[in-house]
Amino acid sequence: MNxxxxxxxxxxxxxxxxxxxxxxxxxxxxxxxxxxxxARGNFPGEYVSVESEYSALSYLIGAAYAGARTxxxxxxxxLAYMHELLHWASGARLPIVMVNVNRTLGAPWSLEPDQRDSxxxxxxxxxxxxxxxxxxxxxxxxxxxxxxEEVKIPCxxxxxxxxxxxxxxxxxxxxxxxxxxxxxPPPKSALIHPSRPQTVQPVTDYRYMARVVQAGHRAMMQxxxxxGEIDRLFAEIFGRKYSLAxxxxxxxxxxxxxxxxxxxQTVKSFLPxxxxxxxxxxxxxxxxxxxxxxxxIVSILNKPFIKKLVVxxxxxxxxxxxxxxxxxxxLLQGTGFRGQIFELNLAGGIDLTLDLLRRGMERINAWQxxxxxIIWGVDL
Amino acid sequence: xxxxxxxxIRFHGRGGQGAVLAATxxxxxxxxxxxxxxxxxxxxxxxxxxxxxxxxxxxxxxxMPRCRIYEPHCVVVFDPELPKEALLEGLKKEEGIILVNAExxxxxxxxxxxxxxxxxxxxxxxxxxxxxxxxxxxxVSSVMLGALVKVLKxxxxxxxxxxxxxxxxxxxxxxxxxxxxxxxVKEVQSxxxxxx
Numbered sequence: 001m002n003x004x005x006x007x008x009x010x011x012x013x014x015x016x017x018x019x020x021x022x023x024x025x026x027x028x029x030x031x032x033x034x035x036x037x038x039a040r041g042n043f044p045g046e047y048v049s050v051e052s053e054y055s056a057l058s059y060l061i062g063a064a065y066a067g068a069r070t071x072x073x074x075x076x077x078x079l080a081y082m083h084e085l086l087h088w089a090s091g092a093r094l095p096i097v098m099v100n101v102n103r104t105l106g107a108p109w110s111l112e113p114d115q116r117d118s119x120x121x122x123x124x125x126x127x128x129x130x131x132x133x134x135x136x137x138x139x140x141x142x143x144x145x146x147x148x149e150e151v152k153i154p155c156x157x158x159x160x161x162x163x164x165x166x167x168x169x170x171x172x173x174x175x176x177x178x179x180x181x182x183x184x185p186p187p188k189s190a191l192i193h194p195s196r197p198q199t200v201q202p203v204t205d206y207r208y209m210a211r212v213v214q215a216g217h218r219a220m221m222q223x224x225x226x227x228g229e230i231d232r233l234f235a236e237i238f239g240r241k242y243s244l245a246x247x248x249x250x251x252x253x254x255x256x257x258x259x260x261x262x263x264x265q266t267v268k269s270f271l272p273x274x275x276x277x278x279x280x281x282x283x284x285x286x287x288x289x290x291x292x293x294x295x296x297i298v299s300i301l302n303k304p305f306i307k308k309l310v311v312x313x314x315x316x317x318x319x320x321x322x323x324x325x326x327x328x329x330x331l332l333q334g335t336g337f338r339g340q341i342f343e344l345n346l347a348g349g350i351d352l353t354l355d356l357l358r359r360g361m362e363r364i365n366a367w368q369x370x371x372x373x374i375i376w377g378v379d380l
Numbered sequence: 381x382x383x384x385x386x387x388x389i390r391f392h393g394r395g396g397q398g399a400v401l402a403a404t405x406x407x408x409x410x411x412x413x414x415x416x417x418x419x420x421x422x423x424x425x426x427x428x429x430x431x432x433x434x435x436x437x438x439x440x441x442x443x444m445p446r447c448r449i450y451e452p453h454c455v456v457v458f459d460p461e462l463p464k465e466a467l468l469e470g471l472k473k474e475e476g477i478i479l480v481n482a483e484x485x486x487x488x489x490x491x492x493x494x495x496x497x498x499x500x501x502x503x504x505x506x507x508x509x510x511x512x513x514x515x516x517x518x519x520v521s522s523v524m525l526g527a528l529v530k531v532l533k534x535x536x537x538x539x540x541x542x543x544x545x546x547x548x549x550x551x552x553x554x555x556x557x558x559x560x561x562x563x564x565v566k567e568v569q570s571x572x573x574x575x576x
């Protein structure tokens with residue numbers, strides 16, 4: 001099955017009660033799959049069609065206030081259109097789960113798997129989990145429901161358009177009885193109910209608002225620890241082990257690549273080819289991005305033998321550089337890390353090939369003081 | 381069939397011909413033969429008639445690279461009139477295989493292609509003859525799959541037959557035309573074909 005089918009099946013196995021979405025390439029087949037299961041009577045919850053992404057998330061905010069387990073999915077322009085409601089969902093602490101399939105934001109029109117759509121929602125207070133293969137998509141959707149409901153923060157499950165959404169590969173299916181064992185029953189804590197008319201989220205002053213955002217931050221800081229526990233439970237029930245940040249370091253690697261999503265597996269497969277098996281290169285795969293698991297990442301990167309970090313960003317914050325690179329730099333500030341940090345920028349959705357990575361590394365290895373530290377994939 | 385464990389195949393078609401479906405069904409065939417498959421399409425503008433590319437990788441171990449395929453072992457061509465440069469781009473020199481939907485007398489493909497093993501099958505005629513047509517376009521994917529399974533020697537025919545069940549409409553007609561593709565695909569000798 002492909003990534004979109006895996007996500008759809010995981011939503012069913014999670015017994016989502018309300019799904020509301022609007023189709024957009026490359027997410028389309030995900031909602032089509034759920035709609036078809038629902039139309040055939042094979043989906044446990046309700047599927048609701050609406051006329052836009054804005055309405056989809058609005059609908060789910062209402063459903064989540066009423067205590068339902070909710071799911072939506074989108075991509076690119078669709079996620080951007082949801083923007084103000086993303087803040088509302090996190091401010092109201094509603095555990096909505098969403099899939100975002102990475103796709104370039106226009107203009108111009110494009111379908112390539114650029115990460116700017118999800119990363120430009122970095123500050124909306126949603127958890128972000130990046131997946132690297134189809135199996136992980138299926139597993140992460142069910143993990144996301146448990147995590148979101150435990151910490152009462154909405155959660156985005158993110159994967160690359162086409163290179164995961166449309167990629168068919170062999171996966172081990174989750175079984176319903178395992179999923180039921182892993183997930184708690186849907187939250188019953190309805191904030192609104194017809195029998196108890198009330199106003200929610202009234203106008204407040206800064207004092208109450210300050211407490212709300214501070215509480216949101218503190219809940220977010222609990223996420224790495226809670227996810228670690230959920231990962232352990234997942235491994236016990238399903239037998240697959242995930243870590244907050246995945247390290248591939250065969251020994252004393254001098255160069256560590258940092259990447260998220262499908263690109264991370266691509267780089268992992270290239271490591272022995274890049275250095276002829278000398279084990280001079282390693283990889284840090286970012287899985288939990290929002291919030292970054294600081295302790296794990298610093299312990300992976302802050303080693304005396306690491307001389308270079310090469311952060312692969314298929315995104316760009318114009319005027320500063322790749323978003324992942326900026327986050328990693330901020331995290332390493334004050335840790336004593338002495339290596340150089342380079343960016344290999346693939347914004348626009350550039351396909352990462354072995355050849356491109358080799359040419360990028362030639363440039364990085366020949367880098368001299370004063371030269372730009374962003375190596376542009378488009379120029380290689 | 382090929383010297384490397386990781387085999388990479390590129391499918392070239394036009395929107396509506398079934399190139400994407402063929403790649404995913406081929407993935408299932410190799411999966412049933414014990415390989416790890418990975419199949420994915422890339423669309424530009426999604427419309428009928430526009431060039432479409434799909435990819436298939438298979439290997440005896442889990443496949444990690446998720447980039448597109450630039451140096452395939454084999455290209456499968458659903459429309460013989462697609463631009464030749466794009467079809468042959470990066471095709472591996474020594475052992476590269478081309479499988480084309482073309483009639484025997486096709487002005488370009490009947491002459492062979494220097495340095496490659498070329499196979500043709502008249503898939504449009506076979507599909508149209510069996511009534512597999514949509515909006516005037518023969519649905520050639522099953523014929524091409526039958527031919528591909530034969531050319532690459534990846535599976536006995538009945539494995540393909542099993543993959544059709546429950547996956548595609550008109551399974552009987554599709555099994556029939558796949559069988560004809562399997563039987564009728566021909567190797568085209570190039571005047572300076574490489575020794576093998």
